[in-house]
Amino acid sequence: MKITKIDHLGIAVSSINDQKNFWTDVLGLTFEGTETVEEQKVTTAFLPVGESEVELLESTSPDGAVAKFIEKRGQGIQHVAFRVENIDEALTELKEKGIRLIDETPRKGAGGARIAFLHPKDTSGVLVELCER
Numbered sequence: 001m002k003i004t005k006i007d008h009l010g011i012a013v014s015s016i017n018d019q020k021n022f023w024t025d026v027l028g029l030t031f032e033g034t035e036t037v038e039e040q041k042v043t044t045a046f047l048p049v050g051e052s053e054v055e056l057l058e059s060t061s062p063d064g065a066v067a068k069f070i071e072k073r074g075q076g077i078q079h080v081a082f083r084v085e086n087i088d089e090a091l092t093e094l095k096e097k098g099i100r101l102i103d104e105t106p107r108k109g110a111g112g113a114r115i116a117f118l119h120p121k122d123t124s125g126v127l128v129e130l131c132e133r
Contacts, residue, residue: 001090007083007113007131008046008053012066013075016045016058023047023054035110042066044110055081055110079117081129087114090130094118106132 013019016034023029029047036043041064045056057078059067069078084090087106095101100119109115109131118128 001093002085003082004085005083006052007081007129007133008055009077010055010057010079010081010127010129011076012057012059012069012073012078014058014070016043016056019056019075020045020047023056029054036060037108037110039108040065046111079127079129081115081131084130084132087116087130087132091116099123106130 020031024031024047029049032046032048034043034045038060041059041061043058043060045058047054047056057066059065059070061067066078091101091104091106095104099122101116102119103116106114106116109129111133114132116130118130120127
């Protein structure tokens with residue numbers, strides 16, 4: 001498996017509109033608009049930082065993963081995403097190493113990426129996303 005960079009940090013927020021001013025006005029990042037990913041019950045907003053990005057995540061449903069995260073832990077970092085060259089090979093390798101996968105096969109993510117999540121119980125409590133673009 002070849003990880004090429006940290007693709008993005010996913011930050012769970014109650015409202016993108018209420019939170020984006022900190023990231024744009026205070027930190028000076030560029031807001032690139034929003035995208036809703038119906039399958040994941042989430043609206044995302046990406047703010048580039050060099051070769052990586054900050055991803056704001058707002059749930060579109062009370063039963064969505066982001067809504068559940070905020071209910072349990074409050075707003076904050078929800079996941080770290082690593083860019084990989086070949087997500088299928090990466091998942092096979094991780095499974096062979098005994099890592100539990102939330103996603104056995106990649107699914108569609110924001111921006112047309114193919115993504116898959118690893119189970120936090122095998123990653124020191126960190127929700128890890130693999131991302132292929």
